[in-house]
Amino acid sequence: MSAATDHFWMPFTANRQFKANPRLLERAEGMYYTDVEGRTVLDGTAGLWCCNAGHGRPEITEAVSRQLSQMDYAPSFQMGHPLAFELAERLAQIGPSGLNRVFFTNSGSESVDTALKLALAYQKAIGQGSRTRLIGREMGYHGVGFGGISVGGMINNRRAFGPLLPGVDHLSHTLDIERNAFTKGLPEQGAEKADELERLVTLHGAETIAAVIVEPMSGSAGVIIPPKGYLQRLREITRKHGILLIFDEVITGFGRVGEAFASQRWGVTPDILTCAKGLTNGTLPMGAVLVSDSIHQAFMTGPESAIEFFHGYTYSGHPVACAAALATLDIYAREDLLHKAIELEAYWQSALDLLKDLPSVVDIRTVGLVAGIQLAPDAQGPKAYRVFTQCFADGLLVRASGDVIALSPPLIISKEQIDQIMSLLAKAIRSLG
Numbered sequence: 339m340s341a342a343t344d345h346f347w348m349p350f351t352a353n354r355q356f357k358a359n360p361r362l363l364e365r366a367e368g369m370y371y372t373d374v375e376g377r378t379v380l381d382g383t384a385g386l387w388c389c390n391a392g393h394g395r396p397e398i399t400e401a402v403s404r405q406l407s408q409m410d411y412a413p414s415f416q417m418g419h420p421l422a423f424e425l426a427e428r429l430a431q432i433g434p435s436g437l438n439r440v441f442f443t444n445s446g447s448e449s450v451d452t453a454l455k456l457a458l459a460y461q462k463a464i465g466q467g468s469r470t471r472l473i474g475r476e477m478g479y480h481g482v483g484f485g486g487i488s489v490g491g492m493i494n495n496r497r498a499f500g501p502l503l504p505g506v507d508h509l510s511h512t513l514d515i516e517r518n519a520f521t522k523g524l525p526e527q528g529a530e531k532a533d534e535l536e537r538l539v540t541l542h543g544a545e546t547i548a549a550v551i552v553e554p555m556s557g558s559a560g561v562i563i564p565p566k567g568y569l570q571r572l573r574e575i576t577r578k579h580g581i582l583l584i585f586d587e588v589i590t591g592f593g594r595v596g597e598a599f600a601s602q603r604w605g606v607t608p609d610i611l612t613c614a615k616g617l618t619n620g621t622l623p624m625g626a627v628l629v630s631d632s633i634h635q636a637f638m639t640g641p642e643s644a645i646e647f648f649h650g651y652t653y654s655g656h657p658v659a660c661a662a663a664l665a666t667l668d669i670y671a672r673e674d675l676l677h678k679a680i681e682l683e684a685y686w687q688s689a690l691d692l693l694k695d696l697p698s699v700v701d702i703r704t705v706g707l708v709a710g711i712q713l714a715p716d717a718q719g720p721k722a723y724r725v726f727t728q729c730f731a732d733g734l735l736v737r738a739s740g741d742v743i744a745l746s747p748p749l750i751i752s753k754e755q756i757d758q759i760m761s762l763l764a765k766a767i768r769s770l771g
């Protein structure tokens with residue numbers, strides 16, 4: 339008989355290393371996890387950027403349980419149920435203005451693939467069928483579907499999987515530690531990186547490009563915050579050339595940077611916006627794609643009996659996930675959580691100063707309730723992983739990605755808990771020696 343941890347092939351995990359010394363969580367409430375040994379762990383990452391309202395919210399538990407006993411499942415193909423329509427309306431209300439049509443998925447990866455397919459099908463529908471090229475960005479993370487890894491720019495997520503989608507190109511990333519180190523908020527330098535899109539238009543021809551997809555703020559590649567004016571510039575260039583702009587807001591959605599979506603915080607409205615994670619407070623898998631009225635309108639032609647978009651998932655608009663999402667949106671509204679990150683931003687930023695002069699820290703990037711602490715590279719392997727394991731041993735969950743420690747706590751965090759995160763993290767970074 340094999341050991342108890344043998345059978346679960348864990349995602350994005352060094353399985354053998356983990357199983358030699360597992361970290362197992364058992365309970366969660368508010369800002370804290372409890373592990374199987376009964377130790378309390380402060381959640382510095384909102385699970386995986388998703389539990390924005392904190393853990394164990396009884397309102398969500400009750401809504402899910404009520405919905406499960408009332409109706410466990412209903413198809414969304416040629417059928418419907420009221421909660422999906424209600425949730426779509428609520429998302430249109432809180433989303434950027436003009437993005438009023440909502441397609442449901444079950445994850446960020448599915449939201450991205452849906453958005454890319456929508457972009458291609460839209461261009462075809464308006465007679466621009468030669469626009470089949472998709473443009474992503476270096477260091478971008480758009481989930482793990484073939485579409486997402488094709489436009490994504492993290493090499494380890496791409497290199498084992500063959501040629502990927504044809505006709506994809508990438509903009510340069512905007513990380514520029516030399517010019518922008520230790521910037522609080524949006525960095526001053528780098529808006530001109532958006533002009534590379536003009537270069538790609540010259541290279542490939544605008545008539546071949548369907549869409550550009552970027553995270554307004556990259557999370558997974560280590561918190562890369564858009565330079566001032568960069569997103570505006572991308573918007574101008576895409577509009578000028580008839581290219582759709584897709585914002586992947588799977589991480590930035592639902593209050594992470596101080597508005598419902600980063601698009602609203604930074605005043606740039608894309609044509610398509612993807613989200614997931616915080617939509618259900620991480621309780622159940624669900625994603626959504628918000629689409630402009632004009633894109634939607636372009637599909638609504640032809641005979642009324644014709645299916646307009648040949649795409650969808652068995653669990654699109656799952657009633658139990660809808661119930662969880664509606665209860666989540668109620669909490670966000672009641673507690674004004676979507677604006678909390680702006681309220682706490684100044685405190686968060688000055689608390690981060692504690693880490694600034696520590697050995698190994700080469701940059702701190704922060705906006706809203708997010709921070710990326712970049713450590714100097716080390717021949718013995720990423721220091722960030724060692725910091726992560728030390729923090730966990732000391733009762734703090736942080737996220738290690740390459741040489742970066744990412745912080746993204748639930749939006750219900752108190753100032754005392756912010757201080758606690760910084761002092762535990764400082765201790766772990768100091769222990770690197």
Ligand SMILES: Cc1ncc(COP(=O)(O)O)c(C=O)c1O
Pocket residue numbers: 444445446447448450479480481482553557558586587588589614615
């Ligand atoms: C920007 C972005 N897009 C897509 C995804 C993929 O989401 P999922 O893991 O739910 O498929 C993520 C996940 O972290 C993400 O950060």
